[in-house]
Amino acid sequence: MTYILVIVLSAIAGWLTRDFLTRRAPNQIISTDQQSTDSKFQLDPKTSERKENHTRGINPRKQDETEKIPLSIAELIEVEQEKKFNVHLSCGDGQRLCMVMGYFEAQAIAIEMNALKAARPMTFDLLQTLLLAGNFSVKEIVVDAIINQLFYATVVLQTKDGELELDTRPSDAFVIALKNKAPMYIYRSVLKAYQDLELNKS
Template sequence: MDDPTKWIDVLLARVVLQDESDQQNLYLKERSGKRGFAILIGTSEAAEIQRVLAEVEVQRPLTHQLLFEAVTALGARLTEVRIVALERSTFFARLVLSPTPGELVEVDARPSDAIALALRARCPIRVAEEVMRDASTTG
């Protein structure tokens, strides 16, 4: 069955780190438009995203790198990340994996983890139109 959801391609616009806070801000912006929104994420996820963006390698794999390498070692690939819902100020995401050519499997994930993995896999990040409409600010 086809997915009737309209998906909006987004970019990671910025990560804002706040000292002495356990919540950080990640901003997503649509590729072809002005809408965007912030997601509150944890400090460890923000640090991982910053490491990927700065191409910093660690001596031993941390959780996101370990998961990415495990998926790859099993012959699958992360094809895209989807921000699928916004309920009571909480975002929900899914990893879209391809274990074999032509096959897609979706796995629930926190948006922060999903985005960290998307950056590592260099795959698209997409947001459901309904989520973009409900969460977005213009500018």
């Protein structure tokens, strides 16, 4: 049963990823240079290896627990000209960072932040139903890497057989965390890498 649900969850994650690629990838670091923004979305040669590891519930990006900083969503700001949203995040140590997300992802986050309900079940509602059906609980989500100027995250599920770690986009991880009132974190090294990239742009 658990194995089948993991396959279904992976299929939904794959659907979200394909949808994400056709719309222009969210979760990027903010840039006003359109050409450099486009160049950020090249496939990493190690992507398939990372996916294979995560399919087995192994997170190759995992770091020491002491490196985690609590993370929360401060606000969503629409960028009307680009039909995107700047998602401002607050870190537990007082620092902030910003990600760019598409309309669908920002809408899903806003729905959860404001405790709203859609007229019909949305994709994340279906995902939540599957999690509950499999007796999976969401332990936490962690923003655990910046690769080619894209953020990566992991959702940590608690199952009867132990923990299961799934590779995902931060935007999807945020919605899952909000739905399940699960804690959100970012690794200190990822925050530092983000700050270095922002510094190089100024």
